[in-house]
Amino acid sequence: MSSLMAPLSQSAAPLRILLVDDTFTTRTLVKEMLEHAGHAVCVAATGEQALTKALGLKPDLLLLDYMLPDLNGVEITRRLRADPYTRELPIILLTASTLESTIEAAFAAGVDDYLPQPVSRRLLLARVDAVARMYEARLSERQASALRKDLEEAQQVQQSLLPQLPARWDGWQASGAVMPCSLVGGDMMDVMPGVDGATVVTLVDVSGHGTAAALVAAQVSGTLKLLVQTHPLAEAMYSLGCRMCHQSSDHYACIAAIEVRGNELTLINAGLPPICVTRNGKLLRQVYGSASPLGLLPTPPQIFPTYLYSEPGELLVMLSDGLTEPFGPSDEVLGPLSRMGLLGPDARVPRQEELSERIQSLTGSSPMDDATLLVLEHQAYSRR
């Protein structure tokens, strides 16, 4: 290569450029400069041809001469900007005119840049690059914002899947809050009807977080909801575990579930921090390790439910590991419970609207994991 040649364009990707000029010499010269820099060039000699080819060939960039026999560059730009298919096409105007009014009109019509003629090779390639980069930045910004909008919609869907809390039935009240660490998360909870008039309260925490975990959490939670309507809790969990051990997903689910039938409780905790049973701020009992997290082992789950008879005034507290980081030993569970005011002399259940704040005060402003708290309160003797 001649040492007199300017350095080649730094553009990473070659562009497909439509060059519009009515002068054969300019077309040939500019085309050669662009091709030498690795770009693919097609040409048009009139305004009408430019409009047709801009639509038909969908180039990455348009180099447009101001003076054409039929239409001028400003008019062409205006028409391209009015068409949704070419509204965003990057346009550089080539003009021999240095009149400010011409250049101003071109920018007003929507060109991205202009180049004085005769065209300098160095300047041509630099501007082509700059305009292409600007276009790419605009495009990725739009993609990012589309993705964000998508996630915001997913967040609304996920929130709509959560139960209306507090939920009250038959002397019991469930309150709780889910705080995902991003827009959507892998924690879900539900309060749903079980067999023989029972109510089942569940907290599902899928390993990992973000969109993939949210999809799995919705599926797990939905399947469990169907199963508990027709199976006692232990059977429902077993059935869910069998399905999950045959799935190839890398995600598994830690699930705490309580089936409430009058004063009789069935508790299953598959991998979440201990379910704490408290009364008057004192810890009565912890339930954990009823099964391995569902979907973690390739074998059907072994489930060891805990059966309890509950007295009014008792609280049952379920946490996801985001609050104890990691699936903490009992000390790490009791600490957060005390700090949330659920243990100790002045223990009382936070109001539903206070729960999110309490969780946030424990996890900090930028939590690393989704965090969920679900409190089941036995308020009065059941009518049963």
Added chain:
Amino acid sequence: MDLKIEPHPEALVITPQFERLDAMVAAEFRREVVQHIQNQRCVVLDLSSVTFVDSSGLASLVSVLKALPEGATLRLARVHANVHSLLRLTRLLKVFSTFPSVPEALGV
């Protein structure tokens, strides 16, 4: 990945030289350990340095177990109290055998 690999007559002893077995390192940990355990009859993971295991780390331990050759055993030695609680909460103490020291894990 910082892993110490020591072949013993009874078993291959693998010692992670890091504190956190979490989402950042779990995939690499699984890949590297699985590479080393082919054709082994017994593998001992000395977890004395590891004080924290998150949900991904837990999954990586299970996948090492799944990747063992037919009939081979995986033993965990010197498991930190936090990690031990995690194994208890997830009922995995039934799946992994744990030993207070490497010689005990080796059965010598």
